[in-house]
Amino acid sequence: MKPSLLASFNRAGAWVLLMFLVLPALIAIPVSLTPKRFLSMPKGEYSLRHFEKLFTSEEWMSSFGQSAIIALSTSLLATILGTLCAIGLWRVSSKYSEVVRAFLLLPLIIPQIISAMAFYRLWIPMGLLDSYLGLILAHTILATPMVLITVSASLANFDPKLEQASRNLGASNWVTVRRVILPSVRPGVLAGALFAFILSWDEIVVTLFISKYSVYTLPRRMWNGIRENTDPTVAAAAVVLIALTIIAFVVYAILSRRNAKVKTSL
Amino acid sequence: MFGTFCAVNDVSLDIQKGEFLTLLGPSGSGKTTLLMMIAGFLDITSGDISLDSETLIGVPPEKRNFGMVFQGYALFPHMTVRDNIGYALSVRKTPKAEIDIRVEEMLELVQLQSFADRKPNQLSGGQQQRVALARALCFSPPVLLLDEPLGALDKKLRVEVQEQLKDIHRRVGTTFIYVTHDQEEALSMSDRVVIMRDGAIEQIGSPKELYEKPESKFSAGFLGKSNFLYLEDGTYALRPEKIDIAAEGAGAAPRMTGKVRSVTYFGSIQRVMVETDEAGELEVDVDNWRNPTSFRAGQNVDLMWEDHAAVMLQRSED
Numbered sequence: 365m366k367p368s369l370l371a372s373f374n375r376a377g378a379w380v381l382l383m384f385l386v387l388p389a390l391i392a393i394p395v396s397l398t399p400k401r402f403l404s405m406p407k408g409e410y411s412l413r414h415f416e417k418l419f420t421s422e423e424w425m426s427s428f429g430q431s432a433i434i435a436l437s438t439s440l441l442a443t444i445l446g447t448l449c450a451i452g453l454w455r456v457s458s459k460y461s462e463v464v465r466a467f468l469l470l471p472l473i474i475p476q477i478i479s480a481m482a483f484y485r486l487w488i489p490m491g492l493l494d495s496y497l498g499l500i501l502a503h504t505i506l507a508t509p510m511v512l513i514t515v516s517a518s519l520a521n522f523d524p525k526l527e528q529a530s531r532n533l534g535a536s537n538w539v540t541v542r543r544v545i546l547p548s549v550r551p552g553v554l555a556g557a558l559f560a561f562i563l564s565w566d567e568i569v570v571t572l573f574i575s576k577y578s579v580y581t582l583p584r585r586m587w588n589g590i591r592e593n594t595d596p597t598v599a600a601a602a603v604v605l606i607a608l609t610i611i612a613f614v615v616y617a618i619l620s621r622r623n624a625k626v627k628t629s630l
Numbered sequence: 631m632f633g634t635f636c637a638v639n640d641v642s643l644d645i646q647k648g649e650f651l652t653l654l655g656p657s658g659s660g661k662t663t664l665l666m667m668i669a670g671f672l673d674i675t676s677g678d679i680s681l682d683s684e685t686l687i688g689v690p691p692e693k694r695n696f697g698m699v700f701q702g703y704a705l706f707p708h709m710t711v712r713d714n715i716g717y718a719l720s721v722r723k724t725p726k727a728e729i730d731i732r733v734e735e736m737l738e739l740v741q742l743q744s745f746a747d748r749k750p751n752q753l754s755g756g757q758q759q760r761v762a763l764a765r766a767l768c769f770s771p772p773v774l775l776l777d778e779p780l781g782a783l784d785k786k787l788r789v790e791v792q793e794q795l796k797d798i799h800r801r802v803g804t805t806f807i808y809v810t811h812d813q814e815e816a817l818s819m820s821d822r823v824v825i826m827r828d829g830a831i832e833q834i835g836s837p838k839e840l841y842e843k844p845e846s847k848f849s850a851g852f853l854g855k856s857n858f859l860y861l862e863d864g865t866y867a868l869r870p871e872k873i874d875i876a877a878e879g880a881g882a883a884p885r886m887t888g889k890v891r892s893v894t895y896f897g898s899i900q901r902v903m904v905e906t907d908e909a910g911e912l913e914v915d916v917d918n919w920r921n922p923t924s925f926r927a928g929q930n931v932d933l934m935w936e937d938h939a940a941v942m943l944q945r946s947e948d
Contacts, residue, residue, distance in 0.1 A: 523702075523704060525700050525701075525702065525704035526704050526706060526707075528669075528671055528691070528698075528700065528704065529698070529700055529704040529705075529706070529765075530706075530717070530721075531671075531690070531691040531692045532669060532671075532691050532692070532694075532696065532697075532698045532766075533692075533697075533717050533718035533721065533765065533766075533769070534692050534693075534695070534718050534721050534722055534769065535692055535717070535721040536692055536721075539721050543717075543721075544706055547708040548707070548708065
């Protein structure tokens with residue numbers, strides 16, 4: 365009796381924890397369906413008017429587009445930089461490379477508000493304030509450590525003999541990276557790219573500091589929407605974001621399961 | 631003369647063109663280190679490694695043109711057997727048609743034609759080993775380095791693959807440098823064996839020379855089994871199968887007498903441990919067909935051997 369009691373207790377605990385983590389995010393769903401003009405729970409009546417407003421509003425659509433451009437560029441840049449960093453540190457692999465690695469992870473450790481101030485101070489003289497380039501660079505700096513971590517994790521499972529085999533067979537360093545190392549760490553690269561995208565996609569702290577009029581990302585518009593006019597369109601946007609995130613993760617899960625299948629048939 | 635290298639600990643070794651040379655030693659003896667130095671993955675601090683009297687110092691591994699079969703094979707998991715084998719040619723920008731022809735040849739050499747489009751993880755250990763061999767030989771390297779290539783295979787398969795390896799060595803004529811800790815492998819496959827110990831060469835010679843004329847206790851004990859006799863004029867190695875044994879009084883001109891400690895039956899031989907006064911415990915392998923006498927523990931026996939059966943390792947210092 366005892367183990368089954370413990371098991372059901374564990375199961376109940378797991379569900380409570382899951383609800384605790386997920387429910388606050390899901391609250392956006394009923395709120396987005398309210399027929400009223402302010403943030404509220406719908407009472408018996410439901411309406412899609414806020415979704416309609418979201419998808420017909422030029423401002424909201426432009427913010428979606430801007431966020432997409434910035435997040436995709438960030439993801440691309442951070443993935444390239446982070447992957448090269450990870451491979452380089454793995455190749456060198458000395459106690460100094462561990463120090464360098466710690467430094468590279470700093471942007472992830474330092475509170476974002478401090479990074480935000482630093483970017484603000486630096487971007488003014490460089491003329492990068494309130495520009496796509498400024499945001500993409502700032503987000504890339506924040507996201508690169510994510511890629512470094514995921515690719516390094518993949519490299520930890522990579523057999524260094526494969527690199528030796530490639531060199532022994534006549535491949536230069538670069539050819540070895542391209543034809544042997546990269547295909548082997550692809551899951552880590554993909555995960556890093558996804559994390560980098562998400563980081564940029566919902567980044568608000570740094571964005572608030574270094575953008576003003578010409579760049580207006582989605583999180584920024586949602587922030588303003590809540591602060592200034594408690595507009596339920598924000599909830600509709602949140603639902604769209606949640607849906608996109610779930611879709612992205614499902615795609616990622618399918619891809620990595622396919623990879624895992626290839627691996628487990630070893 | 632093919633090449634000379636000095637490595638590990640003031641080690642100097644000439645390797646002949648086309649020979650099958652085995653580096654044999656226990657783990658930690660420096661045999662793999664030596665191989666990695668030849669392959670170019672480890673730098674040497676002093677001395678020289680040369681090929682056809684041209685130094686290889688400072689030449690990166692990818693420019694050395696040595697084939698290598700790695701421990702655990704190191705096949706590229708994301709490539710098919712065909713792509714694995716053709717890799718060396720494809721990174722050399724060989725035209726595709728040429729690569730295809732050469733890969734077919736190699737597939738035929740290692741008898742894997744029907745597995746060309748499989749991934750390495752869909753192959754058995756023995757098949758993977760053959761792919762690794764074909765991959766390393768595909769670009770016709772002058773030297774093939776093999777790092778314990780049979781270590782992952784079970785015993786029965788190992789004997790089979792030994793034969794295949796010897797056959798392939800004969801057919802391609804490439805110099806093989808083979809690292810192993812398995813003395814049977816070393817004896818049965820090599821033209822010459824280098825016995826290594828603590829980063830230095832203990833003895834070099836053909837398998838027969840090493841077995842019949844060991845120069846040290848280590849060589850005698852590592853390659854095959856050996857009894858050691860500490861006689862007045864020096865230390866001798868005496869192989870267990872070179873001792874004749876008979877019941878007490880039945881032997882002609884016995885050299886020693888002793889008491890049987892234990893008898894173990896192995897089919898073709900029985901291993902008799904004999905306690906002697908002069909030399910302590912001696913191991914005697916009795917050929918069951920030539921000498922069908924059954925021995926039992928506690929029995930007194932005569933031991934005989936020919937003069938040249940015992941090999942002097944060290945003369946007493948006086």
